[in-house]
Structure formats: structure tokens, C-alpha cells
Amino acid sequence: MNTTTPNRISSIDVLRGLVMVIMALDHARDYFHITAMTADPMDPATTTVAAYFTRWITHFCAPTFVLLSGISAFLAARRKTKSAASIFLIKRGLWLVIAELTIVNFALTYNPFYNFIFLQVIWAIGWSMVILGLLSLWSRKVVLIVGLLLFFGHNVVDYMNFPKEGAASVIWQVLLTSRPMVLPLDATHVVGVFYAVLPWTGIMLVGYSMGEWFTSDFPAALRKKRLLLAGWGLVVLFIVLRFINLYGNPMPWVHQPDFLxxxxxxxxxSKYPPSLQYAGMTLGPAILALAVFEQVKNKWTDVLSVYGRVPFFYYLLHFYLLHALLVVVFFLTGHHTTEIMDLRIPFQFRPMTFGYSLPVVYLIWIAVVAVLYRPCRWYNQYRATHQQWWLKYL
Incomplete structure (x- = not known):
């Protein structure tokens, strides 16, 4: 039975690597697509199929990564005492929150004055880890119950009336209902809340509760059976809820005049916040992919696993590289320093009318991912042969 452990863990790394690679496509689109700042690629009334797919496929990234973070947290906790595992999760979560506010935001905006501060996926993962660290002190059953309640039940708030203004309104939106929102801090600084925390926490807690399936003493056949059951169950749930059109998404499915x-x-x-229908649509196939990747090993899965083993390192590098490339292209295409900041856009060096067609965006995406392969492989090897404390946090 122990001989299957590397394949099991590898399946997690491969899937995580795949979604990390796909994630870079969305950020390449933000920086380089001509209509990224002027049109909604998900609007069925105005989009093209190519623009829609380019955005839609990246919807799988955040929920899959959060789910796998929960699984990985469970596996790491088995090597620690309950209290030590809890403390580590809390410390790592707080570190991720700080990293989001500082190094991640600078990578996103290249704005040293932090006029626009993003609260996105690393923010949500950080606070979710803190909550997981606290809940895990009680028992795994508590983690599972809270996780299921948040995962399946958080869309109940779509039918509730919350305060419209004041501190209570902000707290509720940050925790549950942000779609997203922008909060002014002062005359020149705002915070963009894009990831409501608790719906993502539910996904992480469910992932933590699935972690036992990936331990060395868990029967492989039973694991595959459970993955297939959970994956197909979520896919069916998404389809059923979508057709019923009453629960599981803040906005109902509005029928369009033609089939396409x-x-x-x-x-x-809805990704903002992640609805139950969104979770079923994305996590169902992701969990099925875990079952499939356990049986697949080739040069492509080896490459993907390199990215998947160093996710935060890759996450930071891909933002800094994409934005550095944006600066180079900005000046090469004749733009001037007076155009560096566009008050309508939070990204520096990205004017409203700047950009290229989707084929160019795809070429940039592929190039950036390829360039990052060797640094990620080097860091993975470095981390495997060194014991510095900070390696646990990067």
C-alpha cells in the first residue's frame, strides 16, 4: 500500500500545477488584452466565444487551489501535534494576509504608494487558514460540519437583508457577500474587496476533511470511489440547481434569445462571491481530475507537478514577470511617463486603450509559464535540500 503514496501525492501536485498554469492566462489577459479593462468577457450578450472561454476556464483555478490547500493542510498536520499544527496554520495564514497586502499587491499594481489595495485569493486563503487552525483544535468533525454548512449553506444569505451602510455592512460584505466592492480609506487610497472570506473558507474546510483519503493507509480503490462519487455528485448538483434556478447563485440564470x-x-x-453553483461547476471536474491524475504519469504531468510543488513561489514570480514585461512593452510601443498611471485602472503602465488580440495574449501566457519552469524547478530542489524556517512560508 505504501508504494502508492508518491502517485497519490503527485496527483495533488499535478492538478495544482495545472490550475496554476491556467491562472497565469487570466492575469496575462488582464495586462495585455485590448478589451480587458473595457468589456466583460462573461457577459453573454456582448462577449465572443474566445473571450468567454479565456475567462471561464480560469474560474477553475481559485476553488481548486483552495480545496487542495485544505487537503495539503491535513497531510502536513499528520506530522505534527494538534496544537503545533494549529499554530502553524494560524501563523502561515497571517503571513499570507500580510503578503497579500504588501508583496502581492505591489506585484499586481507596481504602485509604491498602494493607492489601490486588492484583497483577493491569498487574502481569503490566509484568513481561511487561520479559521481552520482554530477549528482544528476541537476536532476533525467540527471542521467537517462547519465546512459543509458554509459550502452548501452560505447562499442562504442571498435571501437575507443585511445593513446597507456602516461598519456592520462592511463586515458582512467582507465575510460573506462582496460582489466585489471598493472601500475608500482616504482621499487617495481605496481597498478593493474581491474575495468574501467565508465561502472560500468552506471550500478549504471541505478539502481538509477530504485529506484522510490521501493518506498512505487509505485504500486506493475506496479513495477513487469517493473521488468519483464526490466529483460527479457536484457536477449533477450544479446542473440540477442551475435548471431549478432558485438557490445556489446570487443571480438567477437569465435565458438568452439564442442557443449559444x-x-x-x-x-x-458567480465567482464573487463563489456560489454553490460555481463550486459545483468547478470543483466537480477538479475532484474527478484527482482520480484521473493518480493513474497518469508522463512528461507533461512531471512538468505540471514542478509548478504544483511551489505554488506561492510561482504565484509571486508570475505576477512580477508579467508586470515587468508590461513595463517593457509599454515603453517599446511609444507610451510616455505621463501615461503610467490611469486613474480608471489600478494597474500602473496599463492605459485603458492599451492591449492586443487574444492570440498575442496566449503567446505571452505560454512564454511566461515556460520561463518560470526552471526557477520553479530550482526552488523545489533547494527547498528539498535545505531546512531554513522561512522555506515553510514561501
Missing amino acids: RNVLAFFNT
């Missing part, structure tokens, strides 16, 4: 637009509208579920 109707299909696009059907799959346009």
Missing part, C-alpha cells in the same frame, strides 16, 4: 448565448449564460455562475 443561452449556453454561455448557463455557465456564467
Whole structure:
């Protein structure tokens, strides 16, 4: 039985690497696509199929990564005492929150004055780890119960009335309902809340509760059976809830005048905040992929696993590299320093009318991912042969 452990863990790394690679496509689109700042690629009434797919496929990234973070947290906790595992999760979560506010935000904006501060996926993962660290002190059953309640039940808030203004309104939106929102800090600084924390926490807690399936003493056949059951169950749940059109998404599915637009509208579920329908649409196939990748090993899975073993390192590097490339292209295409900051856009060196067609965006994406392969492989090897304390946090 122990001989299957590397394949099991590798399946996690491969899937995580795959979604990290796909994630870079969305950020390449933000920086380099001509309509990224002027049009909604998910609007079925105005989008093209190519623009829609380029955005839609990246919807799988954040929920899959958060789920796998929960699984990995469980596996790491088995090597520690309950209290030590809890403390580590809390410390790592707080570190991620600080990293989001500082090094991640600078990579996103290249704005040393932090006029626009993003609260996105690393923010949500950080606070989710803190919550997981606290809940895990009680028991795994508590983690599972809270996780299931948040995962399946958080869309109940779509039918509740919350305060419209004041501190209570901000707290509720930050925790549960942000779609997103922008909060002014002063005359020149704002915070963009894009990831409501608790719906993502539910995904992480469910992942933590699945972690036992990936331990060395868990039967492989039973694990595969459970993955297939959970994956197909979520896919079916998404389809059923979408057709019923009453629960599981803040906004109902609005039928369009033609078949193609109707299909696009059907799959346009809410990521901000992540609805139950969105989770079923994305995590169902992701969990099925875990079952498949356990049986697949080739040069492509080896490459993907390199990215998947060093996710935060890759995450930081890909933002800094994409934005550095944006600066180079900005000046090479004749733009001037007076155009570095566009008050309508939070990204420096990215004017409103700047950009290229989707084929160019795809070429940039592929190039950036390829360039990052060797640094990620080097860091993975370095981390495997060194014991510095900070390696646990990067």
C-alpha cells in the first residue's frame, strides 16, 4: 500500500500545477488584452466565444487551489501535534494576509504608494487558514460540519437583508457577500474587496476533511470511489440547481434569445462571491481530475507537478514577470511617463486603450509559464535540500 503514496501525492501536485498554469492566462489577459479593462468577457450578450472561454476556464483555478490547500493542510498536520499544527496554520495564514497586502499587491499594481489595495485569493486563503487552525483544535468533525454548512449553506444569505451602510455592512460584505466592492480609506487610497472570506473558507474546510483519503493507509480503490462519487455528485448538483434556478447563485440564470448565448449564460455562475453553483461547476471536474491524475504519469504531468510543488513561489514570480514585461512593452510601443498611471485602472503602465488580440495574449501566457519552469524547478530542489524556517512560508 505504501508504494502508492508518491502517485497519490503527485496527483495533488499535478492538478495544482495545472490550475496554476491556467491562472497565469487570466492575469496575462488582464495586462495585455485590448478589451480587458473595457468589456466583460462573461457577459453573454456582448462577449465572443474566445473571450468567454479565456475567462471561464480560469474560474477553475481559485476553488481548486483552495480545496487542495485544505487537503495539503491535513497531510502536513499528520506530522505534527494538534496544537503545533494549529499554530502553524494560524501563523502561515497571517503571513499570507500580510503578503497579500504588501508583496502581492505591489506585484499586481507596481504602485509604491498602494493607492489601490486588492484583497483577493491569498487574502481569503490566509484568513481561511487561520479559521481552520482554530477549528482544528476541537476536532476533525467540527471542521467537517462547519465546512459543509458554509459550502452548501452560505447562499442562504442571498435571501437575507443585511445593513446597507456602516461598519456592520462592511463586515458582512467582507465575510460573506462582496460582489466585489471598493472601500475608500482616504482621499487617495481605496481597498478593493474581491474575495468574501467565508465561502472560500468552506471550500478549504471541505478539502481538509477530504485529506484522510490521501493518506498512505487509505485504500486506493475506496479513495477513487469517493473521488468519483464526490466529483460527479457536484457536477449533477450544479446542473440540477442551475435548471431549478432558485438557490445556489446570487443571480438567477437569465435565458438568452439564442442557443449559444443561452449556453454561455448557463455557465456564467458567480465567482464573487463563489456560489454553490460555481463550486459545483468547478470543483466537480477538479475532484474527478484527482482520480484521473493518480493513474497518469508522463512528461507533461512531471512538468505540471514542478509548478504544483511551489505554488506561492510561482504565484509571486508570475505576477512580477508579467508586470515587468508590461513595463517593457509599454515603453517599446511609444507610451510616455505621463501615461503610467490611469486613474480608471489600478494597474500602473496599463492605459485603458492599451492591449492586443487574444492570440498575442496566449503567446505571452505560454512564454511566461515556460520561463518560470526552471526557477520553479530550482526552488523545489533547494527547498528539498535545505531546512531554513522561512522555506515553510514561501
